Amino acid sequence: MNIWIFNHYAVGPNSSGGTRHYDLSKELVKKGHSVTIFASSFNHQMLREEHLLQSRSKYKESNYDGVKFIWIKTTPYKKNDHRRVSNMLSYSDKALKIAKRQSEQPDIVIGSLVHPFAAYTGYRVAKHFNSIFYFEERDLWPQTLIDLGKLSEKNPMIFVLGKMESFLFNKAKRTIVLFDKAVGYVESKGIAREKVLYLPNGFDTGRTANALSPASEVSSVFDQLSNQTVAIYTGAHGKANNLDVILNAAKTIRKKEIPVSFVLIGNGPEKERLMKRAFDENIQNVYFLDPVKKEMIPELLKRADVGLLPLSNSPVFKWGISPNKLFDYMGASLPVLLLCDLDGTPVELANGGKVIKNNFEEEMVAFFETTEKDDLIKLGANAREYVEENHAWEKLALKLEEKMTEDLHTKSM
Template sequence: MKIWIFNHYAIGPGSSGGTRHYDLAKQLAAKGHKVKIFASSFNHQALKEEHLADSNRLYVTKNYDGMDFIWIKTPPYERNDIRRVRNMIAYSTRAYRIAAKMDEKPDIVVGSLVHPLAAYVGYLVSKKRKAIFYFEERDLWPQTLIDLGKVTKRNPVIYGLASIEKFLYRKSKRVIVLFDKAVGYVTNKGIEKDKVLYLPNGIDLSRMDRAQELPERVQNILSINKNKIVAVYTGSHGKANNLDVILDAAGILKAAKAPVHFLLVGNGPEKKRLMKRQQEEGLSNVNFEDPLPKECIPALLGKCSIGLLPLKDSPVFKWGISPNKLFDYMGASLPVALLCDLEGTPVEKAEGGYVIRNNFADGLASVLNNASKDELRQMGMKARGYVEKEHNWSSLSEKLEKIMLQDLKGLR
């Protein structure tokens, strides 16, 4: 099969961010399929140009592990403002033009809704190239925007986004969702259940065995705190990530002189404000570090005691959760402190950590102050066993391959 994936924020090896499509494509390529991923050369997680710096080229093609990444040049931005909107528009228009001129004809096109324009471009390309279209709904737009309080349901933008969502549902052969209960979200919109495919985020277990060495600065932080419980957060520093709760817990534990240290690794629009708060409050038990390449994350997690996943209280999570960082933590045999008011989470199913459902800061401080390293290690082993069974990209890719071949056979 020839498979094209349109994901504005996809990343390849040696970079920071979510590797969903890279990991999936690598598995499909190993099975003999030809995969192309159309992504922005500007890294959304690190907020920097990674592939076309000082170049006038519109795009560049690079091959990794048997698949092709089409890195498309887009303008930079630092926060969620008009510059980010320009970046989205630039990716969408350029991705379509580049794909439309390629000689190769895809069999299946996947449009991933990291934002609606990227998914819509996938549909347009599939129509032009007469290919099967799969719509991957990542964040349940526009419902996420409403439930996170960014806009009201009466906002005209919401009506527009809802129309695009319904359009893509109708035009797609399959609707891919990442959350276990999101199948119900889609069927509630009038879409037949057989059309919806649950394909959660997963983990490449082979990455755990070939982790790159950590930067010296990070090694020093871990060495200084080696006798403490080190609680780590990796990922975006945005409003939806609710990282103030971690600083609140750090303040409680600092006052209690608890042997706990926090390490927050990543970047995002809230990072400068959070760092300023840490300095003003004298939170010496907190370190902020720059994003690390994905290949370094297993080495980092392997030296920490527990992974942190605070979620902003929102009705949208009733459909389930599937953050990359959750499975990174669990795959590295690291227990998870999940802060959210949810039932039936992967953490509970695995017995691989703690779910703190209210009074997040006090609850997190209490857990970290009372947990033993022995207890945390045992939970981490259970977490690893769970993702090996349920969230291994090898088995997830087989599930997708089977559906794709079935859909292609139906056309012949």
């Protein structure tokens, strides 16, 4: 079958950002299907043009492991302002026009809600070609915006987004959600349970074999920490990522002379402030590194002992969690320290670390004071076993393929 995916922020190999659709598509290609991903050439994670720098072309095509990417030139931006909105609108407008000019026709179109305009573009393309439309609601817009306190329930934008969400729910043959409890959320909107597909983020079990060695300046940091327990965080440095609690714990751990160091890899609007705070407060056991290519992450995780995921306390997590970095940690056999007031997380189900629901600083300090290296290894092995069984991309791709085949068969009858 021919599958098209509209994900504004999708990235391929040798880049920085979420590779959900690339990883999923690789497995679908192995099964004999054709997959095209329509994405922006401007990298959202690094905030820079990545594929069409100094080019007048409106788009270009690339192929990675059989997965076709169409990189679409969009408006650049540096922060969440009107230029980012322009970036979203330019992607949606251009993606629709470029898709309509393709010589082939998709059987199934997936519109991914990294923002509503991208998902709506997927619907319009599916309608144009009379294809089956799947709506992937990765974030529960507008509910996420309310739960994170970004917008009030009475804000007119919430009303508009709610109408768009309802429209996409009703137009989709299936709605894909990444959180286990989000099935109930979609059901509460009047959508039949059998139309909702739970397809969480996954782990590429072959990623380690294809890993790239990190740059020498990155390796040198880990070389300095060879006699330490290394706790690592990879990802965005924003307010929602709650990284101050890591600095709080690191400060206490340093005072207690516990041999633990913290490595934070990534970028974001809070990074400069966090670095200044670490300098001003003399928190010398925290190291900040720039974002690295996804293919370098496995080698860096191999040199760490614990993965950190300090989620902010927000009602949005009542629907479940599925961060890419969580499965990267677990797949690398790292135990995870997870701050999250939620039962039934992958960490808990796997017995692959520790879930801390409150007093994160004190609990983290206690964890490192009382947990031996052998214990960390056992917890990490549990995490890896769980990921292989429940989140391997080949298994998730099979689950999606079965539903697609069923829907195409029904359509042809």
